[in-house]
Amino acid sequence: MLSVYSLLRNKIKNSSMSGQKKNTKPANTCPPAPLWRRLAAMFYDTMLVIAIVMVISGLYHAVINNWLLGLEDAPIGFNPLLSTLITFAVFFFFAHFWGRSGQTLGMQAWRLRIQNSDGTRISLNQSLLRFIIAIPALGLGGIGLLWMLIDKERKTWQDRYSETVVVQLPQAKD
Helix, strand or coil, X not given: CHHHHHHHHHHHHHHCCCCCCECCCCCCCCCECCHHHHHHHHHHHHXXXXXXXXXXXXXXXXXXXHHHCCCCXXXXXXXHHHHHHHXXXXXXXXXXXXXXXXXCHHHHHCCEEEECCCCECCCHHHHXXXXXXXXXXXXXXXXXXXXXXXCCCCCCHHHHHHCCEEEECCXXXX
């Protein structure tokens, strides 16, 4: 299973090393983000993701079930189209923020940023890899996040496989 992730990581790494813009903060000036800050930012982002899921589900049921199919109630059971739409929407939510500024809204509140080790923004391919690896990292009881507690570089599974770092930004001076 890990060999599949390694192959995917190498493929994405080879295709994502061009066209990077530098951030204003030089590399290695910010410390790695502690676990408690990552969890706090994840909580904030989870609230936003829940809102996105609710909006997409409501629109889907209004447009597809009510308007196109003429159903009054949603069918019971797994809906692969709705699940796919939600997965893509959640991915593009994270990819947009990670690629634009390196920060989701929750990360902005907790002064965290995702970047490459040289301080550049992460690519769309790296965002995809982080998103894919986060599923088992969180789904297996959070072991992929807790991994940072025993890792010498304080990296999670997502950080390792996407070759990115999550740093804690300094407090803004007024």
